[in-house]
Amino acid sequence: MTPTSADPTIRQLQELFDRVPHTIPVHVFVDPVRSPENTRLADDFMATVTGITPKIVFHRHEGIDDTARRLGIDRTPALAIAPERAHIRYFGLPLGEESRTFIEVALLLGAGKDGLSAQSRKILDRIPGPKRIRVFVSLTCPYCPQQALHALRAAIAAPDRIHTEIIDIQWNQDLAERYGAYSVPQTYADEALIGQGAQAEELFFASLEAGAPQQIFIPESDAEEVRTDLVIVGAGPAGLTAGIYAARSGLTTAIIERGPLGGQVATTPVVENYPGLSRVPGKTLVDIMVAHALEYVPIFPHEEVLAIAAGSPWTVRTTRRRFFTRAVLLATGARYRRLDVPGETRLAGRGVSYCSTCDGPLYQGKRAIVVGGGNSAVTEALHLKHIGVDVTLVHRRDRLRAHDHLVRALEHEAIPVRWNSQVVEILGQEKVTGVVLADTGTNATSQVASDAVFIAVGYDPETTLARQLGLRLDDNGFIAHDGAQRTSLPGIYVAGDVAGGFRQIVTATGAGAAAALTIAQDLTTAMPTEH
């Protein structure tokens, strides 16, 4: 499809590229004889991009020619972007979610910038080279662009020391097998695993420096300072809606998010109960919400809140800067629940997955088990079936708790269900080969062969910051509030799944709006704080 400048997103992209001073050469390697379908995809991709901007200049290569060899490219389809300026390779085509990273990296190279925070650049400056970063991604994984961008920016910032390869797992199953990358994103520096999942930017650089995944990052004391009326922690539906309402109420507001924007919704294959949109991919709904929120409020992505200190104003310390704020809204959502059975941790990323949207494509034509009986499990099972995975649902009871509509869809698709069955062990050495099921009535065990296990057994509230602050939690571990989203600590508010309740997108957005209106009311009746 040829892009038209009537589309506002395309127009915006054109304007952005119009402003960059440099052209960006991109070498594309295809093999029309052996892979005509991939070649067609690559040609369509080049035509689409060329229709958006003349600043990206493609050089099309057929087969592994001298340029390919010089650039270290031994397979197709593949891309090398501005090879004179940075060592950046894509193995596979940057379509789907990865089209974002391609556009972003082209804009950075075109502008002669690297887009890194000062904190990250300091760590990068300490890292000796050369280092080869490999980020394994899939085109449907909403977590992947965040991680890929860290590695791409590193390659732009340190062209002599950092080589970055973005490797699509479907196009490069042999590499995925060699590295054991059955879950994405997965990141290696040389041969060491440095990240499983998406990391906040500075944590990525700390992991790159350490050569192993890091959990904690302490920013330098000269971190930037920002003053606001309200800091919202979390950019899921609750946080994004609160941002819109707070800004419209006149509060200077910032939203901070460590993971993918949109929270759980970003990885929901399809949403069918958000009023006004009868059937929409979760990621699309997120994109619409984020674009709307950005009209009102800045979002600080890839940044993690480390601590919140009481005072007037409150201090919110992140991996990158310090915010001084009159109020804080916790919209931190929930973390997926684990089964806690043998094999789950060992085989995480090797067939054990919590995200069918991200990892499902690797199992097309293979067998997978989905564990759980709620809306998530059924939605994931349906998604996997639709993309061609041979899927079986395993549930510990004899009936599902998922909504009727989803249960009927499951029956309609004739997805087999193992009732009254609990997964007690996940089997496999290098990767998942099956599970051991126990019958919940008789305790009898049986083995079921499977290439993957998708775990969808619910979510636990993300209350780390709430616990640090000593907020009152309810009996189920959710943050307690007064009905108007005020927590037990004046100045701290809550909205969304971390507060429990029905845990629907629409209830999260409702609570986000209510929280922002309460905060606006409280702050206008309170004395202004001296910043």
Ligand code: NAP
């Ligand atoms: P959920 O509703 O809490 O369901 C979790 C499922 O996992 C239950 O069936 C539960 O079994 C099972 N389970 C829990 N622990 C287990 C264990 N250790 N071993 C085996 N099975 C276990 O979680 P969810 O499906 O992730 O949904 C979370 C929230 O998001 C819900 O409020 C849901 O309505 C909402 N959601 C809505 C939609 C939608 O409306 N389309 C889509 C996704 C999620 P039991 O049934 O025996 O307890």
